[in-house]
Amino acid sequence: MPKNQFIDPEKIRKKGEITFLPIPVNSYDRSFKDERENFRNDDLLRIYHDMLLVREFETMLNLIKTTGEYRGLTYNHPGPAHLSIGQEAAAVGMAYHLDADDFIFGSHRSHGEILAKGLSAIHKSEDEWLESVMKSYFDGLIYDIVAKDHQKTVKEAAKRFLVYGTLAEIFARITGFNKGLGGSMHAFFTPFGIYPNNAIVGGSGDIAVGAALFKKVNRRKGTVIANIGDASMACGPVWEGISFATMDQFTQLWEGDMKGGLPLIINIMNNHYGMGGQTSGETMGYGMAARIGAGVNKDQMHAERIDGMDPLAVIDAFKRKMKVLEEKKGPVLLDTVTYRFSGHSPSDASSYRSREEMEAWQQHDCIFNYRSKLIENNIIGEDALKAIDDEVNELVFEMFGMAIDDEMSPRMNLDKDPELIGEVMFSGQRLDAMAEGEPETLIPLEDNPRRKQIAGKERYAFDAEGKAYSKMKQYQLRDGIFEALIDRFYKDPTLIAFGEENRDWGGAFAVYRGLTEALPYNRLFNSPISEGAIVGAATGYAMCGGRVIPEIMYCDFLGRAGDEVFNQLPKWQAMSGNIIKMPVVLRVSVGSKYGAQHSQDWTSLVAHIPGLKVVFPATPYDAKGLMNAALQGTDPVVFFESQRIYDIGEQFHKEGVPEGYYEIPLGEPDIKREGSDITILTVGATLYRAVEAADILQDKYGISAEIIDARSLVPFNYEPVVESVKKSGRIVLAGDASERGSFLNDMARNITELAFDYLDAPAMVVGSRNWITPAYELEDYFFPQAGWIIDAIHTGILPLEGHIVKNDFSGRARIERAKRGI
């Protein structure tokens, strides 16, 4: 909501109409003869070669899946193989102009795109560069295999490298491009600009937007192509990604060389089927997918339908569209029509389509027709073509033999080293900046108005007499987060932040106040209300090499970013075999006072997902230190904050929150108050309820409570907690997450196991009720209060003389509630 954009009621209320430009459909009408002047003969033959290689590669996979054998070699591949036989022209045409600096993202059906893009990148790259890439990748592991006893050219070696690495990856070999951890649906090889393919339909629809953002913001060469299916146009995240990619601000608010659209092509590989559902006529209403462009922006995303059965038509379209991107008029939407002769997967009986239809399309087989044209136009003779056929077949056969050879291409030895996969879950690096360069800022750090305002605040909440300063005087938790953020913005030129109301407003909870003045649009901007795309774009931005802070305002909106938080953000580091880094700090604010859909603590959902780090600081000192550590790392961190305590001062760290840089390592709980009789372990803002409870326990019952703030959920060091329990013999865990399925239960179980012999009672868990969050006036009956903690202690751990419980923590109540599902 920038003030310089005036929403003029006179204009807004004026009569008018929206007009659309025609959207071209298969407008390519040049003959093969016409194209002779645009292509050298060897280019035309290369197109044939590349299509044939894709076809033979997938034919091989199809035979293995359906007959268990390829050219006399038997092999069982139990994993997936979603084939694109028939779509080769679309893949090779798409890749023809692309070099290693152009990034493609794909779908579950992307073997063809991987090979086509790889072959194009190899063709366009210098030998020296190719050799250095191959020799350095996994210390030359793959190169040594494919180059052994191979005396041909570097480009020939690179082709073997590409085919073998992809195939070994599909077969889950440690010699695959991603150590066998990606597999068929997620194979990729970033040095050639082949970025993750995605087993979630439309998964690339917002990740690719983040990659294009990375290219733009960091002024990197190249374009980004999202190859997604026609059915993915029905997926919310794809629509969100398109909305994000076409924001007006790129052309209206971003300044200087940053003004202009994203270098992105959403390329719909339209094979007309989403599994068996027919997107035109059955499951969608767009008729032609290109129509979608008209509904997005006034450029209609330069949408076109193109003939994906003719490689030259696709090459022509990409040439024209890449010029659009160069002119900063992106993004572009292409509806590339094609057809897969193979089923959705080899198990598919194609019961949803007729024999007539399949036969009719076979008449349009891109390879057969293109081959005929080569001969008709005297580009090459039958014998010479046969030689290409033989060379391709031999290459595929030889690489197949090597990829299934258990000695040459072993799988990860998890017997020998059971933790091997665990070791690649996180990249775990510490980097001040993700790239070199001068961070782009608008004012010197010391001139920042927020910084000046903070300078007058008390960095410890109490004065020398122990009296609390007024709220306004206290250095608050939101100040701690701000200091960590602005520090990093001035250190790391790649760092950007976006989300809802991040600019001008200063963030919904005033954490970002002072950033708008400091940063240009291209480093801090408002996103559309698209939580999926916010996290998805951040994932894409980070996997290309940038550091990013997406923010989704309320924790309750995590569901809107479900796939991105659960499937994308956490997985790519490990699925890449630790090639990719994911320096994303996802800020999530836990609400209060705002009822059922704005006040939930979902830390447990996130902590459940392998591959994410999860922190939830509750003091200004911890918030700053943990944010610094999160931003220094290269792993995805979900950073929870509580709206209940954004204004809390530092009550524990007596030296006050340091003005300079310091880190608090992720995973280390902190003893906030020492005690001897019972341990209270809290997550998040419940810390302050525990402090209240500890005061009551001391004053009324003479019980000394030790309070430990978990600070992190993943990773987590149990040792200090176990030590505390060994001393006290008793523990109660408290947090704002609803009790059923709360991560506190996981912690309680682990602590019980680790300190069983020292326990005087079972660990008690105090969570929120398994209800909707009621109105603010009723919240005390929903969120754990100090009294609840004491009730739980009295009922489950240590009966307290004279205590009358208000909340029933008895086993009987637990059973009854569980029976009723509440």
Added chain:
Amino acid sequence: MATQIKMPRQGQSVESCIISKLYVEEGSEVREGDLLFSYETDKASFEYESEKDGILLKWLFSEGDEVPVLETVCIIGSEGEKADGRGEKPNQMNVQKNEDDVSSAEHSGTGLETRTGKDARRGSGISPRARKMAEAKGIDISKIKGSGPVGRIIVRDLEGAEAADPATGRATGMEDCRDEPLTNIRKIIARSMHQSLQNSAQLTHHMGADARKLLATREMIKEGKGEERYVDITINDLVCFALMKALAAHPRVNSQLHGETIRLFKHVNLGIAVDTERGLMVPVIEKADTLSIEEFSKRAADLAGQCRRGAVDPDILKPDKGSFTVSNLGNYGVEMFTPVINLPQTAILGVNTIVPRPAGLGGGVYGFVPYIGLSLTYDHRALDGGEATRFLKRLAEEIENIDIK
């Protein structure tokens, strides 16, 4: 069995009631339908009629007391039945107590509790920490009443017990020792040794034998070391060799006692005590008297090895396999001991170390002569002292005149 009478819950919102009047005195008989007490809430008053026949053992509250609902008001049981009263005052009523002697030690009222008797039976439990502490301090937990949730014994209950019960003794110093469960073999040994001493009439005679010839023979054997047929015949083997001859002369010593019969053996099935890491084992060499000294020696060494490796046939370890047993502690320098009979055998020979003793060398000359100590424990039920002494004397003579040729 005593029954607790609880304050009824009069409506969901009522947490406690005031007792207005008690109608029955402690120790009085009550019948079903008798008025026990009346009570009131802030809205109404009620009367409680007995649902049981019996003696009113104890009132836990007095008139005017406020009692939480579901809290026990009084206990009804049979004549002479114990009813441990709760000493607590009404305002302590929320502290849970374990009541072993009443039928349903229900969790006493928080006003919300609905624990069943089944739940309450868990009240016999003890927390892991308290168990550990009780073991370390040697506290008998059977005497402790738990004050924890559902009557569980928790640490604070032990803190009281420790102070209140100095008789448990081992309150301090336990940190210097530890308790280990017995291994199975140890349990078997313990049982059989204890039984042996309890179920027989054992006594031991000690006697020495001039060991000069014994030692000379041993020296002679050792000279053969390195020869092809060399067998390392030990002092113990030689003693056993002599023993076989003595037993032949005193067949009643080579025997087992079974109730009112004595079993006499044609051959000597000789048990040999072997000290192993796992404990004492006594393998039996059957028909030891039919073996040459070399054969015997090899067999004995072999069996000892098997015992130490744990590879011995358990059948030959059974006490009733043997007719006589030898236990040699001479190697360890033991000069005299009282071996325990391996029942049902009637005697056991303890072989001691060899010590020089002054002895007459003839012609009024005295000098030091090596003597080997022999300790014979016998079951007086089977053998008399005379026979035992004669046997022991014969053995000494056989040793003094040993000749293995």
